[in-house]
Amino acid sequence: MSRPTIAQALREGAARIQAAHKAYADAGSSPGLDAQLLLSKATGRSRSGLFAWSDRVLDEAEEAEFEQLLARRAAGEPVAHLVGSREFWSLPLVVSPATLIPRPDTECLVEQALALGLSSSARVLDLGTGSGAIALALATEQRGWDITATDSSEEALRLARINCLNLNLTRVRLCQSDWFDGIGDERFDLIVSNPPYIAVDDPHLHQGDLRYEPSSALVSGHDGLADLRRIIAESPQHLDSGGWLLLEHGYDQAEAVADLLQKQGYTSIGLRRDYGGQPRVTQGQWVMQSPVARSCDQAGKS
Ligand code: GLN
Helix, strand or coil, rough: CCEEEHHHHHHHHHHHHHHHHHHCCCCCCCCHHHHHHHHHHHCCCCCCHHHCCCEEEHHHHHHHHHHHHHHHHHHHCHHEEEEEEEEEECEEEEEECCCCCCCCCHHHHHHHHCCCCCCCCCCEEEECCCCCCHHHHHHHHCCEEEEEECCCCCCHHHHHHHHHHHHCCCCCCCECCCCCCCCCCEEEEEEEEEECCCCCCHHHHHHHHHHHHHHHCCCCCCCCCHHHHHHHHHHHHEEEEEEEEEEEECCHHHHHHHHHHHHHHHHEEEECCCCCCEEEEEEECCCCCHHHHHHHHHHHHH
């Protein structure tokens, strides 16, 4: 049989991925885009290069590699793992099974952080940075921000370090820490996090890319809120007065997160929806009562 052109390979590849994913109803799959990314990888051409050279016939090695990648994708492996990278905030990030694959929705958290109007030398903490996505996006936008990114996983930090180096953003400080445990008594103007927030028995864990991502980056107790609770409770010890906490959460967790923030004493609580219109990021501000104000209160009462 003659070998396919780029255009034929893309068409047939997309149809094969679609058929496979229909079999297990893979929500959110995008067969056309998947085929392009996999053929880019197999041919070493950019996606636009594929369109420019659509009549070109694949050589034997390209066809064999595309075939292998397609078979793995059809069996369910995430495209990001097969090609080894994912774009986030226009940054090409190296990804691996050690961390969450960066999602477009998390870009809303980045936008929200940039919209706070913090000073050009703000101190920022990204808790559970994974591939480094949020910290690196902020670092490209705000060259003067002093950014620390933590993760409890050594493997994740290794990946984040590779991304820092690749993007020449080595001023982002990486630190192994289970939430705040390795942070000492440092305080920040902004704390951001996309923590694990899926309930342990959520059926989504058995669908799509989530099956191939580490549960330590996804699962958080029986209601998905265990880590969010801990971050909300401990952040006041690490925020300067007026500092902000920005949290990504599940589409159905906005009320619970706002409630936790309010009970803890945060103010200016606000919600940001993601590109699909789902509640996705909640923010709160921590304003410390100054000792002077407190003593005045007491004086007033006595
Ligand atoms: N947003 C991811 C998903 O639902 C989960 C990410 C997380 O737990 N932080 O696919």
